Amino acid sequence: MAVRSVALIISPSRDEAISAASELAPLLISAGISLFTISDVEIPGIAKVTHDQLPEIEAAVILGGDGTILRAAEVTLSRNIPLLGINMGHVGFMAEVNRPTIAAIAECIIGSNYVTENRMVLRFAVERAGKEIGTGWALNEVTVERDGTTMVELFVEIDSRPLSRWGCDGLICSTPTGSTAYAFSAGGPVVWPEVDALVLLPISAHALFSRPMVVSPKSEILVTIESTDALLSADALRKMPLKQGDKVLITRGSQTIKLSHVSKTLFTDRLVAKFKLPVEGWRGE
DSSP states (O other): OOOEEEEEEEEEOHHHHHHHHHHHHHHHHTTEEEEOHHHHOOTEEEOOOOOOTOOSSSEEEEEOOOOOOOOHHHHHHTTTTTTEEEOSSOOOOOSOOOOOOOOHHHHHHTTTEEEEEEEEEEEEEEEEEEEEEEEESSSEEEEESSSSSSOOEEEETTTEEEEEEHHHHHHHEETTTTTTTTTTTOOOOOTTSSOOOOOEEEEEEESOOOOOEETTOOOEEEEEESSSSSEEETTTTEEEEEETTTTEEEEEEEEEEEHHHHHHOOHHHHHHHHHHHOOTTTTOO
């Protein structure tokens, strides 16, 4: 009989997340599931390992918020396994809206009964003096921003055609998942996760045209740095300094994140819960 292994990724700054992990662990262990964590926590029954030491696992269970889920996505992307997010803080867009009971979470994991959505990721490649110097990915967004007090000068092309030159604070390219994150705060549209599209928008651009744009997922977005310094950021976690003349190519990635839940929740309901939208008195079913 194959040994089953699961990673618990826990927000160490949230006592309720640590408490939930402590309750969940015995239920999973009694079902014959080995538990591992890369989080900075000490919980009986859960083996603490580094990212490189993490063995083959069938799922990653995140006890925290959307930020913890973004960090955990690094574990699940290459392994192509479910990422089960359990909300342990403010209502987010990736974790469960209504927190399930510990017993329901355990039952879901033991039975592998996940409700899974495949979420798009972005890929980026940085070229300097004709040579590729770095690549990476993002679940929410890739940004090219100023790295100092002065604005950054960017020249943007889409599908090998010039779009615009912007003097701005930065540029955001987001997935539908990321449309409710940084892009939303910068004035971008909310895009339902099922929509195949990219969102592109400059931040505080000094230009007549600086509106958010919804771009084909097949498009190639090329950003050339025309100012002295800039900073590339992927999900605000993975960063790379850029120099004048560097080119950043952003495309849709070939892989997806298997964002999973204990029960199905419509995106409309997530939107209502997150922003406390006025729906009182609705008489529908």
